[in-house]
Amino acid sequence: MLKNQAAPPATSQPKPGRQISDRTLSQLFIWPTLILLIVINIFPLFYSLFLSFTNYSAIANRPPEWIGFANFDRLLNNDDIWGYFALTGRYAVISVGLQTVIGFGLALLLRKKFRGSGVITTLILIPMMLSPVVVGLFWKLMFNPSYGIFNYLVGFTNPATAPDWLANSDLALWAVIIVDVWMWSPFVMLLCLSGLSAIPDYLYEAAAIDRAGAWFQFRRITLPQVAPLLLIAVLFRTIEAFKAFDLVMGLTGGGPGDATQMISVEIYSQAFLGQFRTGRASALAYIVLVIIIAVSNVYIRTLNKVREG
Amino acid sequence: MATIQLQQVEKKFGNVHAVQPMDLTIQDGEFVVLLGPSGCGKTTTLRMISGLEAVSSGQILLNGRDVTWAHPSDRDIAFVFQFFALYPHLSVWQNIAFPLQAQGESGANVEKRVAEVAALLRIEHLLRLRPGALSGGDQQRIALARALVRHPAAFLMDEPLGALDAELRETMRAEIKRLHIDQHATTVYVTHDQIEAMAMGDRIVVMSNAVVQQVGTPAEVYHKPNNLFVARFIGSPGMNLLSGHYTDGIVQLLGSGRYPVPESWDRALKARLGQHGTVIVGFRPEAARIGASGALAATVYATDMHGGYTMLHLSMEGEGGEIIHARANRREHFKIGETVRFDLHPDMVRFFDAETEVALEEVR
Numbered sequence: 001m002l003k004n005q006a007a008p009p010a011t012s013q014p015k016p017g018r019q020i021s022d023r024t025l026s027q028l029f030i031w032p033t034l035i036l037l038i039v040i041n042i043f044p045l046f047y048s049l050f051l052s053f054t055n056y057s058a059i060a061n062r063p064p065e066w067i068g069f070a071n072f073d074r075l076l077n078n079d080d081i082w083g084y085f086a087l088t089g090r091y092a093v094i095s096v097g098l099q100t101v102i103g104f105g106l107a108l109l110l111r112k113k114f115r116g117s118g119v120i121t122t123l124i125l126i127p128m129m130l131s132p133v134v135v136g137l138f139w140k141l142m143f144n145p146s147y148g149i150f151n152y153l154v155g156f157t158n159p160a161t162a163p164d165w166l167a168n169s170d171l172a173l174w175a176v177i178i179v180d181v182w183m184w185s186p187f188v189m190l191l192c193l194s195g196l197s198a199i200p201d202y203l204y205e206a207a208a209i210d211r212a213g214a215w216f217q218f219r220r221i222t223l224p225q226v227a228p229l230l231l232i233a234v235l236f237r238t239i240e241a242f243k244a245f246d247l248v249m250g251l252t253g254g255g256p257g258d259a260t261q262m263i264s265v266e267i268y269s270q271a272f273l274g275q276f277r278t279g280r281a282s283a284l285a286y287i288v289l290v291i292i293i294a295v296s297n298v299y300i301r302t303l304n305k306v307r308e309g
Numbered sequence: 310m311a312t313i314q315l316q317q318v319e320k321k322f323g324n325v326h327a328v329q330p331m332d333l334t335i336q337d338g339e340f341v342v343l344l345g346p347s348g349c350g351k352t353t354t355l356r357m358i359s360g361l362e363a364v365s366s367g368q369i370l371l372n373g374r375d376v377t378w379a380h381p382s383d384r385d386i387a388f389v390f391q392f393f394a395l396y397p398h399l400s401v402w403q404n405i406a407f408p409l410q411a412q413g414e415s416g417a418n419v420e421k422r423v424a425e426v427a428a429l430l431r432i433e434h435l436l437r438l439r440p441g442a443l444s445g446g447d448q449q450r451i452a453l454a455r456a457l458v459r460h461p462a463a464f465l466m467d468e469p470l471g472a473l474d475a476e477l478r479e480t481m482r483a484e485i486k487r488l489h490i491d492q493h494a495t496t497v498y499v500t501h502d503q504i505e506a507m508a509m510g511d512r513i514v515v516m517s518n519a520v521v522q523q524v525g526t527p528a529e530v531y532h533k534p535n536n537l538f539v540a541r542f543i544g545s546p547g548m549n550l551l552s553g554h555y556t557d558g559i560v561q562l563l564g565s566g567r568y569p570v571p572e573s574w575d576r577a578l579k580a581r582l583g584q585h586g587t588v589i590v591g592f593r594p595e596a597a598r599i600g601a602s603g604a605l606a607a608t609v610y611a612t613d614m615h616g617g618y619t620m621l622h623l624s625m626e627g628e629g630g631e632i633i634h635a636r637a638n639r640r641e642h643f644k645i646g647e648t649v650r651f652d653l654h655p656d657m658v659r660f661f662d663a664e665t666e667v668a669l670e671e672v673r
């Protein structure tokens with residue numbers, strides 16, 4: 001070995017046709033990925049930005065025609081669209097709020113190890129690991145007014161008077177929220193658990209010496225120590241809630257009427273239903289993107305503030 | 310203010326004893342140091358007194374009240390942790406105010422008490438910072454301030470200077486001692502540093518292997534160690550210990566030295582051993598009196614200058630002669646290999662049973 005290293009590095013000169021240099025090799029690995037990314041991510045990103053200023057329709061056999069801000073103008077002056085934004089906002093606040101409370105609560109319960117706590121934690125995490133389409137389909141069965149088990153579980157034991165959650169325009173949003181909370185509270189729990197387990201025991205020992213009661217310890221130690229991770233969980237869930245699509249499509253398809261027409265569902269409807277308004281759908285998608293970036297920024301600033309105190 | 314009593318207090322982790330049953334009474338206002346090598350059970354003892362660790366058996370009394378099973382917050386005791394245990398997300402002011410706010414003190418009162426204790430420890434300029442931004446010494450001051458602010462009945466300190474560098478330790482040691490003099494609060498202080506223990510303690514509890522070896526004033530543990538462990542552990546270097554055979558007023562040391570036993574000790578040795586038997590002679594470096602008429606002889610092995618005195622390392626003469634340490638006047642000079650004669654100050658000699666390693670009692 002030593003002898004080989006000491007010898008002049010004759011092998012570093014590539015012999016044509018037999019060896020490839022490290023540089024060529026790395027390029028060989030990088031370019032396929034880059035091309036893939038450009039074709040399916042970067043190009044659509046910019047192309048859709050272009051389309052949002054045109055009247056393009058994917059099914060009309062004509063080229064995109066530049067119409068300036070007309071799409072944005074129409075969208076932002078449409079009361080229905082504002083209604084869908086409000087609906088999405090309400091859904092996000094309620095759903096993420098419930099997930100935060102339930103997930104944090106579960107984490108507090110599962111924080112101390114006890115017999116079977118590992119198994120219970122794993123079981124609780126299952127919903128999060130399922131495909132949203134599967135979740136949507138089987139909750140559709142659970143919500144079914146004649147043979148679904150959900151009504152039975154919440155106390156409506158008579159199928160004749162039990163509500164039809166997905167067909168009732170007052171309840172459909174709550175049905176989606178229930179499923180979203182069921183599916184994603186475990187995610188909040190997981191992050192909170194890791195935050196809780198990172199709090200050193202000696203802080204609680206010091207607090208016991210300082211004669212702090214349970215509530216004081218929770219407020220002054222547990223909560224501020226978990227806050228950064230809790231906020232990250234809330235950030236992720238809020239972004240996801242604004243993009244809510246797959247669960248809604250699986251459960252209600254935006255209905256009944258437009259009772260669960262979240263903004264992403266609306267984008268889908270504009271793009272792929274009726275007149276296939278590709279240009280307008282792109283414009284709406286960009287509006288949503290701007291909102292999500294703005295909301296995320298607020299969160300990240302709060303997060304930094306919490307970290308620095 | 311408080312007295313603390315431990316009665317047959319014991320701690321087992323599984324089958325292993327962290328602390329063997331121990332008795333200890335700490336008087337009101339006393340500064341007691343728990344001293345022993347790492348792993349001997351000092352922290353465990355302190356944690357049992359504080360209530361952070363449950364006893365395996367025995368009783369703990371605080372001012373005569375049985376608190377054995379009381380929660381830490383019901384004991385009115387402050388604990389200064391080895392690694393400070395400050396609340397990292399709270400400012401220094403909030404850290405110090407924590408125990409007051411936890412008790413629901415009014416805002417004005419909290420302001421006043423924090424300001425008082427901050428002035429006492431000279432940390433007013435740090436109040437707005439986070440603990441993470443502070444040096445070790447300042448963090449320790451904050452930890453002390455947090456302990457002091459509540460005026461607890463007693464202080465428990467677990468190696469509070471252990472994480473500091475040497476120079477800072479000296480300063481902080483003086484500060485803690487001064488605080489104790491001013492406040493006169495009962496304090497139990499843990500350290501593995503015997504110099505620190507000697508310097509600070511009204512009384513020292515020497516522990517080893519989960520067992521209390523001796524409880525006494527610094528002078529007692531230094532001059533009258535209960536057993537060989539204490540004799541070796543206290544002092545730097547520790548006590549010189551020479552084994553030998555006692556016959557009729559003379560100890561024949563390993564090698565060739567012959568040591569004539571002082572009269573009061575002769576009676577004790579006779580009582581213990583009869584006419585003859587194996588014994589260990591112990592003496593502190595300063596008990597050796599160097600002089601031409603000395604009964605014992607040794608050759609100079611090495612010398613250390615200590616400014617105020619010279620420490621001689623002597624090799625006892627004869628086969629298997631052990632190395633001993635003797636203090637000499639700094640003005641005298643000794644050459645390596647030179648033969649030195651010396652005597653032992655009769656009041657400063659100790660004898661230990663060679664088998665049990667326990668000290669013999671002088672019979673006056």
Ligand SMILES: Nc1ncnc2c1ncn2[C@@H]1O[C@H](COP(=O)(O)OP(=O)(O)O)[C@@H](O)[C@H]1O
Nearest residue numbers: 322326327345346347348349350351352353354
């Ligand atoms: N929580 C624990 N579980 C098991 N063994 C422990 C625990 N705490 C301490 N010990 C053991 O008890 C003994 C005494 O520990 P400790 O009181 O920390 O010693 P010291 O403070 O004197 O260094 C050690 O042998 C240590 O390993």
Ligand SMILES: [Mg+2]
Nearest residue numbers: 348351352353
């Ligand atoms: Mg310790």
